[in-house]
Amino acid sequence: MPLLKQVSCSGLFLVLLLGGEVLAQTSKSEPDVQPGRVCNPSSWSRPEPRTEAERKERERWTAYWERLQSYLIQLPKDPDTLLAMPVYGARVRQVANTFGTTRSGWRTHEGQDIFAPKGTPVYSATSGFVWRIGEGQLGGLYVFVVGPGGRRYYYAHLERYAPGLKEGQKVTTRTLLGYVGNTGNARTTPPHLHFGVYSGRRRTCDYRVIDPLPLLVDRDWQRFTLNPARGR
Incomplete structure (x- = not known):
């Protein structure tokens, strides 16, 4: 009988411990940043800004x-089924598939790395609009382009941006976005473009990280046209 009580108490303690952990996990929320990994219901709301910096970030x-x-109102509703190789002179067959591989800090690789010499031109893989231009700890200098179907294309680790590039600018597959580099957390690696594709939002629970490699096709770099039959 004492043993049974001991087991029961241990079981109760385990339930309380696990329940507390689950509660702690569900009560945590992440800022609505991009990229992201957690689905938050649309009813979730962030706390009011406490500082001027937080207020400006919210705005x-x-x-x-x-x-x-x-x-999105100006773009086709269906996403592109083919993406033009964004790095000048590169071929699809040269891209080693690293999508989903583990990274530091419990992360996975949310894109494909396309290696090229520093300063190699990077062009938009789709038509669309420049959504965001910025700099982050991980991605370094980056550009986000939104294309058909609302998909967002992430060009990271750039050495520099294309001259005159600005947010809101309309782009085509001929638009220069920047140049290959190794900024951000790629500073100890050979220069490359990190190319990622995202759709949806965590707050509406339809967020997706999409592997760009199956969609990429080679270009005829003299004419800047797609060459789907090459490099496969």
């Missing part, structure tokens, strides 16, 4: 999402 993100909606 900045609100403006980005409002602009995104204005772009």
Whole structure:
């Protein structure tokens, strides 16, 4: 009988411990940043800003999402089924598939790395609009382009941006976005473009990280046209 009580108490303690952990996990929320990995219901709301910096950050993100909606109205509803190779001179067959591989800090690789000499031109893989231009700890200098179907294309680790590039600018597959580099957390690696594709939002629970490699096709770099039959 004492043993049974001991087991029961141990079981109760385990339930309480696990329940506390689950509660702690579900009560946590992440800022609505991009990229992201957690689905938050649309009813979730962030706490009110406590500082001027937090207020400006809230306003900045609100403006980005409002602009995104204005772009979507002008874009086709169906996403592209083919993506033009963004790195000048590169071929699809040269891309080693690293999508989903583990990274530091419990992360996975949310894209494909396309290696090329520093300063190699990077072009938009789709038509669309420049949604965001910025700099982050991981991605370094980056550009986000929103294309048909609302998919967002992430060009990271750039050495520099194309001259005159600006948010809201309309782009085609001939538009220069920047140049290959190794900024951000790629500073100890050979220069390359990290190319990622995203759709949906965590707050509406339809967020997806999409592997760009199956969609990429080679270009005829003299004519800047797609060459789907090459490099496969």
